[in-house]
Amino acid sequence: MSWFTNFLTSSIGKKLLMSLTGLFLILFLKIHLLGNLQLLKDDGGEAFNTYAYFMTHNPLIMVISYGNYFFILLHMLLGLTLWSKNRAAKGQAYAVGNHRDTTWASRNMALLGILILAFIFLHMGDFWWKMKTGQTAVVMYGETEVKDLYTKVAESFKVLWIVVAYLIGLLALAIHLYHGFASAFQTLGLNHSKYTPVIRFIGTAYSILVPLGYAIMPIVFYFFR
Amino acid sequence: MSDMKLTVKVWRQKNNATPGKFETYQVMANEHMSFLEMMDVLNEQLVHEKHQPVAFEHDCREGICGACSMVINGQAHGPLQATTTCQLHMRHFKDGDTITVEPFRAKAFPVIKDLVVDRSALDRVIQSGGFISVNTGQAVDGNSIPIEKDAAVKAFDAATCIGCGACVAACPNGSAMLFTSAKISHLGLLPQGKIEHKNRTLKMVAQMDKEGFGFCSNIGACSAECPKEISLENIARMNRSFIGASLTTGKPE
Numbered sequence: 506m507s508w509f510t511n512f513l514t515s516s517i518g519k520k521l522l523m524s525l526t527g528l529f530l531i532l533f534l535k536i537h538l539l540g541n542l543q544l545l546k547d548d549g550g551e552a553f554n555t556y557a558y559f560m561t562h563n564p565l566i567m568v569i570s571y572g573n574y575f576f577i578l579l580h581m582l583l584g585l586t587l588w589s590k591n592r593a594a595k596g597q598a599y600a601v602g603n604h605r606d607t608t609w610a611s612r613n614m615a616l617l618g619i620l621i622l623a624f625i626f627l628h629m630g631d632f633w634w635k636m637k638t639g640q641t642a643v644v645m646y647g648e649t650e651v652k653d654l655y656t657k658v659a660e661s662f663k664v665l666w667i668v669v670a671y672l673i674g675l676l677a678l679a680i681h682l683y684h685g686f687a688s689a690f691q692t693l694g695l696n697h698s699k700y701t702p703v704i705r706f707i708g709t710a711y712s713i714l715v716p717l718g719y720a721i722m723p724i725v726f727y728f729f730r
Numbered sequence: 731m732s733d734m735k736l737t738v739k740v741w742r743q744k745n746n747a748t749p750g751k752f753e754t755y756q757v758m759a760n761e762h763m764s765f766l767e768m769m770d771v772l773n774e775q776l777v778h779e780k781h782q783p784v785a786f787e788h789d790c791r792e793g794i795c796g797a798c799s800m801v802i803n804g805q806a807h808g809p810l811q812a813t814t815t816c817q818l819h820m821r822h823f824k825d826g827d828t829i830t831v832e833p834f835r836a837k838a839f840p841v842i843k844d845l846v847v848d849r850s851a852l853d854r855v856i857q858s859g860g861f862i863s864v865n866t867g868q869a870v871d872g873n874s875i876p877i878e879k880d881a882a883v884k885a886f887d888a889a890t891c892i893g894c895g896a897c898v899a900a901c902p903n904g905s906a907m908l909f910t911s912a913k914i915s916h917l918g919l920l921p922q923g924k925i926e927h928k929n930r931t932l933k934m935v936a937q938m939d940k941e942g943f944g945f946c947s948n949i950g951a952c953s954a955e956c957p958k959e960i961s962l963e964n965i966a967r968m969n970r971s972f973i974g975a976s977l978t979t980g981k982p983e
Contacts, residue, residue, distance in 0.1 A: 512976040516907075516939045517969055520946060587945045591903035594944030596837040600739075600752065601830045603804030605811075606954035612902055614947060688948040694970025696963045 517692075519583060524692035526580040527685050531711070533573055534678075538718045545725060550655025551646060558651045561636075581622055588615035610684040617681040624674025631661055662726030671723045675716040682712035733760050734825040738772060740784050741832045746840045752830070761821040765808060766791060766798060768820055769831075785844040793817040793957065796892030799899070800845050801832040806896035806955045814894065814957040834899035838906070838942045849895045851941040855910055856893075858937035859930045862923050881919045888916035890958040897952035897960070903944030908952040910938045911968035912960045918971060928975035935972050 512518045540560065543553040560566050604612065635641055636652055644653045661667050686708030690696070695704070736757045743750025757775070759768040766788050773783035789797035798815040802808035808818045823829060831845065839847040864870075877885075889912075897908035914931050917923030923930075946965060953962050 508976065508981060515935060515972070515976075516905075516943075516945050517935060517972045518976075520969070521973065587947070591905070591944040591947070594837050594904035594942060595835065595902060596904065597835050599801060599804050599832055599835060601804035601832070604951065605805060607949050607951045611947065611949040684948070691948045691962065691966050692946075692969055694966045694968075694973060696966030698963075 519587060520692045523580065523583055523587070524689040526576040526583075527689045529573070529576050530580060531682070531686060531689070534682075534715050538715055541722060542718065544655065544658060544722055550644075550653065550659075553655045553658075554644065554651045554653060555646060557636075557654045558649070577625065581618065584615060584618050608684060610680045611688070614681060614684060617677045620677035621674060621681060624670065624677065627667075627670055627674070631667070632657060658722075659726055659730055662723045662730075665727070668723040668727045672720055675720050678719075679712050679716040682715070683709060686711055732825070733758060734820060734823065734827075736768070736823065736826075737828040738768075739828065739830045740772075740844070742784070742844055743833075743841050745843060750841065750844075759820050761819070763820045764791065764816055765800075765802065765818040765820065766816050785842075785846045787846050788816060791816040794892060796894035799834050799847065799849070799894060799896075801834060801899055803830055806834065806899040807894075807957050811954075812957055812959050814892075817957075834895055836895075836898045836901075836904035836943070838904065839895065839898060847895075849893075851943070852893055852895055852898075852906065852909055854941065855906065855934055855937045856913055858933045859913065859917070860926060860933065862917060863925050864922055875921050877920060884963075885916050885919035888912045888919070888960065888964055891916070891956075891960050892958060894957065896955050896957060898943065900951040900955035901944065901946075902949060902951065903947055905946045905952070906938050906941070906943040907946040907965050907968065908956065908960055908962070910934055911964035914968050914971060915964045918967070927971065928979050931968065931971040931975045932979065935968070 513522065540556055541553075543556050544550075546552045560570070610617070632654065635657065636654060641652045641654060641657050643650050645651070662671075687701075687705050690701075690704050695701075736759055738755050738757050739752045740755065741750055742753045755772055755775070757768060757772045759771055763771070766786070769784060769786060776783045787797045787799050789795040791798075793814040793816060796814075798807070800807070800815050802815065802818070807813060807815045808822075810818050810822055833839075833841050833845045833847050834849075838851045839849055842848050891909065891912035893909065895906075895909065898904060898906045901908075914927075914934055917930065918927040948962070948965075950962060953960060
């Protein structure tokens with residue numbers, strides 16, 4: 506094997522891939538949130554639909570979005586591999602459990618990840634897949650025919666179980682981020698008494714605010730639209 | 731001196747090939763005994779009853795050798811922070827308590843007998859680190875190599891690791907990264923160890939992986955249960971050393 510594959514397949518190399526893909530996904534979450542907040546604009550969906558059209562037709566954005574799908578898959582597959590290898594490396598569990606000074610989030614990243622994955626399947630299946638396979642109605646804005654994703658979102662967010670599933674998925678995301686954000690920096694080797702408290706603070710704020718921002722959408726649509 | 735009557739559940743296992751199980755014993759101890767002295771009382775009792783005594787490791791009994799290795803009520807080295815099993819005293823338990831004692835658990839630490847596990851994987855990690863370049867002969871003058879205070883303090887903190895393996899035992903992933911990073915840090919931070927630092931990091935991490943330890947997921951149980959309170963900063967230092975060394979050392983022949 507070359508030095509590069511040796512590097513990436515080492516324990517620290519694998520962790521580095523988890524960290525970098527995780528950080529990319531953290532960045533994606535923020536941009537995805539900012540774009541989607543246009544759903545809240547009360548204009549019958551024109552701003553959001555125009556934005557969705559731009560996101561699915563701009564070549565650069567399309568490359569980034571396929572990169573994003575790839576990073577989600579990589580983060581997931583590697584995470585599950587590490588989880589199963591870690592279970593094997595532990596072997597027999599203790600008869601008496603005791604967790605001094607550790608968070609529930611840090612010990613359950615794989616479980617939370619699987620919940621988030623289930624949420625992604627629901628989310629992509631309901632919006633992305635239906636849009637890509639032509640199951641979404643269209644509207645005309647001037648000369649351009651645009652898929653009316655806004656109406657589709659509004660319909661889905663009137664269904665109680667979908668709203669509940671979104672809120673559960675977002676809660677899992679919040680807990681996953683609570684550990685994942687700071688953990689990604691530790692894996693990169695960035696831990697110092699000067700800036701680690703700042704990273705932890707930003708991570709905690711991020712893990713609360715971003716999922717909360719997402720949660721506003723199904724709640725607003727279910728109760729107020 | 732107040733006596734205490736304890737119920738002690740101990741993991742008994744003849745060898746690695748035979749499955750083990752818990753046995754329950756009644757032990758009369760007193761609050762001034764160390765945990766190991768309580769185990770000695772139990773063993774004396776077992777010998778009198780013509781049973782096999784419980785095998786456990788111990789050596790210095792003053793918290794500096796790293797030989798003692800029990801998981802007491804689910805915590806490596808027991809409930810007291812920054813304390814080895816031998817320095818844990820029975821006054822931290824109550825009369826009538828039930829105490830569960832298990833061996834350090836990890837695939838890389840196979841059970842030899844009862845509470846004794848094979849921790850030689852950690853020795854092989856140290857051996858893989860190789861040498862440091864110093865002149866032999868007469869001892870060097872104390873201050874002939876200037877060392878920055880901050881580096882000296884951090885190196886010394888890392889060097890307090892006694893290699894007991896409690897980090898591996900406490901880690902839900904069976905990872906040895908706190909141990910390995912402490913060893914890498916205590917040499918790498920000092921001018922004497924800087925010369926081979928990159929290659930030492932690469933070799934020690936490779937050996938650690940080969941021994942079948944798990945992957946660190948930054949849970950922090952290792953540092954919380956470490957009798958010497960080795961900090962997670964060491965793992966971060968090892969990570970950046972490893973990343974740096976992988977990208978900057980010469981191609982292997």
